Amino acid sequence: MHSGLTPPQGVWWKPAGSQEKTWIRISFVWCMIMFAIMPLWHWKGGQNPSGIRGRTNPRAFRERTDRFIKDYQVGVEKGIPVVAPPAGADLYVEASMWMWRPILKLKKGSSYVLHLSSFDINHGFSLYPMNINFQVVPGYDYGLKVTPNRSGDLRIICNEFCGVGHHSMTGKILVEE
Ligand code: CUA
16 A cells, blocks of 8 residues: 555665666766767768858848849749859748748759758758758858768758748759759
């Protein structure tokens, strides 16, 4: 019979045995290693963003994106412009509720600088089926150096909840041989 008045049955108040102490030491050492890895990874890790982050404002970024579209547009797909910029170009992709604009047509093996920003609220840039993941924040221009290394039809998926249309917020990057 258990009640709040009787003490619980168990051995947890007895001192830890030698095996348990060994495991506590192992996990403590492992915690310290993981802790040291965080700053180490920050300076030495290959996962750090390759580009630059700068300030912008939503209007200015939209104007820059519009200019980019005007310069290199080759078509339209479901109302979204399709652009094919030359190798080495600065690419501008704007996130807004709930679309990515424009659709990019890139060449495999060519390098570009991909600028990401948002027109309204926070969105998340993830590229399927690759493992890329960035916050897209209004007021910040996130420039990433990218060199597509395989051809195909990549999908941009918003991974930051941004309202009722979040689940339908997909974009496209086409990489050609
Ligand atoms: Cu944009 Cu979720």
